[in-house]
Amino acid sequence: MLADNVSRRTFLKGSAALSTLLGLGAIGSKATNGLVPTAAAKSNSQKQQFFNACPRNCYDTCSIVTTVEDGRITFVTGNENNHYTKGRLCVKGNTYPRIVYSPDRIKYPMRQKGRGSGNWERISWDEAYTIIAKKMLDIKKEYGNTLPICLNKYSGNFNILNYATEGMLSSIGFTTRAQGTPCDPAGSDAQAFDMGTAYNNDPEQFMDAEYIILWGANPAWTSAHSMYFIEQAKEKGTKLVVIDPLITQTASKADEYIQIKPSTDGALALGMIRYIMDQHLYDEEWVNNHAIGFHEFVSYVKKNITVEWAAEKTGVPKPVIERIAREYATSKPANIWIGFGMQRHTNGGSMVRAIDALAALTSNIGKKGGGVNYIGGETWGFNYHTMSFGAPEGTEGEADRYVNMNNFGAQVLDAQDPPIKMMWIACRNPIAQDPEPNVVKKAFDQMDLIVTADLYMNQTVEYSDIVLPVTTPFETVGINVSYWHYWMNANEQAIKPLYETKSDLEIAMGLSKKLNELEAGSCTFPVSGNLVEWVEKEFNDDIRKLFGVKSWDELRKNGGTVKASEKVTVAWEDLKFRTPSGKYEFFSKKAVEYGHHPLPVFIEEYKANNEYPIRCISPHWKLGIHSQFQHIDWLGAIQDHPFVEMHPDLAKKYSIRENDMVNVRNEAGYLTLPAKLTKTVPVDTVVMYEGWWKDVHYTENFNVKALPSDMGDYSKGQRGIAFHDNFVKIEKA
Amino acid sequence: MAKKLGFLVNIERCIGCHACEISCKSFYQLEPSMRRRTVRELPEDLVGSPVRAFVSTACNHCDEPACQKACPVGAYTKRDEDGIVVHNQELCIGCQMCGKACPYGVPQYNPVKKKMDKCSMCYDRLDVGESPICVSKCPMEAIEIVDYNEVQPSGTVSLVPTFADPSITHPTTQFILPKPGKQFRRA
Amino acid sequence: MTITQETVMKPEERSFYYQLFCHYYRGDLLQLTRKQWKQVVQIIKEYQYTSLLDEVAQSLQVLEEVTERNIQTFEYDYNRLFVGPNKLLASPFESSYRNYEGNVLQQETLNVRNFYRYVGLQVANEGQIPDDHIQFELEFILHVLSQPTIEDHRQIYKMFLEKHLLQWGFKHCELILQNSQNPITHAMAVILKEFLQLEGGNKDVS
């Protein structure tokens, strides 16, 4: 009894003392953010289904059906209403439950004490907004403008509402922007010179093709849903030809595979053209009525190109070139898909122009099932309402300043008057994905503040001052379209956002609110708003007409996905090209304006030097999209480390055996990784797959130099990167 | 007549994407490293000239299941109506005898549940007229369920490299091998 | 001699520890000064039984002697272990240990939620924060212990402890001890481990 009493006294003292010490109410009282009495409404325990959209930088941009039970996702799969997705997702999409519910997501806004130190403290959203807003306003005061604030945002999430980040920064004044894309610029410019813009046929039309050439594209890994249509076409008799320096997964399925020397695809196309001209296999009516500059092109080809030369240049035997040329020219419709990889060369754009010319003179452009298909943007005509608010009144200056995304580090360091002092990074992991990451790091060192919004820890977050936790598609609202297929997908909010995550749009509103609190009128971006209302504002009459759907709400209630009208799914069906002449331009004055030859000519490829004799190609990897997905453990159980592929004959020269560690090195840097010996790569080339950063202290970009491709300035503002003109030496580590 | 259901795996179509494996894993919420279906790389000289080839396999629902013979508590049954080999986790004592007996190493040990686990051909889905997850989720439609008592598809094989000798347990799984294409490789 | 929990720990003492760790996992101790840590140790020391254990005594001493530097890095280490933004080194969510996939908000979480609901409680932001964060599990027990009016409250307490907290608490402490880079997180893990040991009646519950 006595002991009990003593204890009780002690307890009161102890417990009370603890509470007093902490200056807090007792646990369990209403003041805490812990457990509370149950709300009257019980959570919904029946099975529900929601429509979502995969927003990643992927051809396939799938429509998703998400099963939710008790407010949590139990299964994620494809939407059968979408005839391109067909109710099936690629392997990456199947990992979404893990991406949402992994305990390792970024959960709270946090601030790092000492960039790269790993010393993080948790802060509230209000604190985060305050730190960021104050810095922005300080910068504006010190420099008289907001140009020292730089945005680097790109392709991690293509939900149309995610342009809110750009919109929010435009709403404070003029800022510096990472411009361009590492992806498709050279090819997009080429098609813009030839046809006015890049515009592809509906990939479901592979089924209508008589003949398919996949030119440097590997859809088996990067567009599984297209690969289905290609395989189906093949099974019903369409011939599938794959032209690639590597025996890719796609090439493994070809009726005929042609191994070409890298960066000589233009020569092959021109060789085929020469043969087609000599044999009069081209469509005279078409080139006369729908094109300009054909005669100039004929004289260039007759004067400069022979099939023998093309055979020599490309390594493809003359009879093969002739046969493929004949088959292609005589099959109608014949379909060419140009992969992005093919144009990541210093002569990439001119090579795409040559392939375009091949499709044009055989009149395969404007035909259902045909086309010279690269990328398209016909379905992207939204309002981009999030970007419509404009700079605050009295803002100095006229326009944003651009730095080249593809030489980001160096250009940020070079920027003067004013210098760049603050960086906002969203939907991107530049330290892993940019060439010359060490230069990017140097640029980061010069910043006063680096803010990164992301889902998971990565190299860029590691090097940031503030990290903002963002939502997955399942926790927010949106609308998505593809740069390849012709569907529009609604994204509903399926579950509550976990932890304290917010979408880029909510972050934009929150920051604007804080900016306006601190300095009224300093940001024109709305400070509040309902996400569904925001998404409805993206619809306009053109979109309604194109898709035959009135609103986002109607879309979500009717299967979550809808295909654009037939009219746009055949590129250039009306043969009204968007060039200055309105015709297909073999001869392009626009090209001349941008410093190129007016005709699709062959430009010599970038060559190896003696010190670094081996070409190193870094294509996309099947278990990831850029730096996304690859770190998810479900996929790690399939492949848990990066590797370098090399031909056994090359390996032998360096006494390298399977799984030996290999140093891959050049002027830019080096990395060490295990060898995988395979005859699917040529003898003079090694292959490392792009985007691997988990559990290693490097990325494949460690030895990629910021070497530009030949085109890009016209349609994208900046040239692309010649990722595949990368030369290295190797040695056993 | 009773059915004899088995997988028909079309290697010619398969692109080794692992979607079958992961969709199954996701649907059944298995541990990260556990699989009821796995996709394995085949030797690259499978058809002569080098290619990237994969095969997707799960339980083979054998005619003479070694797992069933080895199980000391009778946790395995072969369904009379369709031949699906079902493992009853309630009865399973986790002794792992079946895993050792199966020439394909199909039954896997779940260290959390302390029980074995294997593919059931999604019989509960089949029973209500839906196809198994792997069949309905493969982007290439490379996996089918065939009633081999009804049809005997031509040109299939029951042995592929890395796959155990079918004479031991008479697996029902059959495969369509890839057809070699032409290749022009640089010297 | 086997000491059972009944003989060792008075209810008050037990409640105090739940309260202490609940505060700890809510982040309330992150701001404490050296002096305040000394006070915390004083309060703990009033309860004799745990301080009799060698390891705990040592840890208490560590806490008494923390340096400014230790206090500075405490929050960083705490976040590395339990908060992020990195891959968590000692996840505070039950389901990371018990779900087959290590996912949060899974069936295991719902089982925990059912306990809360049974006594009329729920997590304030249900559906946003996994219900099986250790902070809530501790708070739940504290609540049950302090509400003798709840029918079967002792049974609920015992069941929850056995079915949940004790099922993963040790593994959690182990991970902290493996990954801790700071004497405070280390000491707190030792104390928690010993406390759970007592709660488990010194049985080998793992």
Ligand code: SF4
């Ligand atoms: S999902 Fe289909 S294509 Fe992909 S690995 Fe499995 S069987 Fe092959």
Ligand code: SF4
């Ligand atoms: S594959 Fe193995 S587990 Fe499946 S039925 Fe045959 S022996 Fe049994």
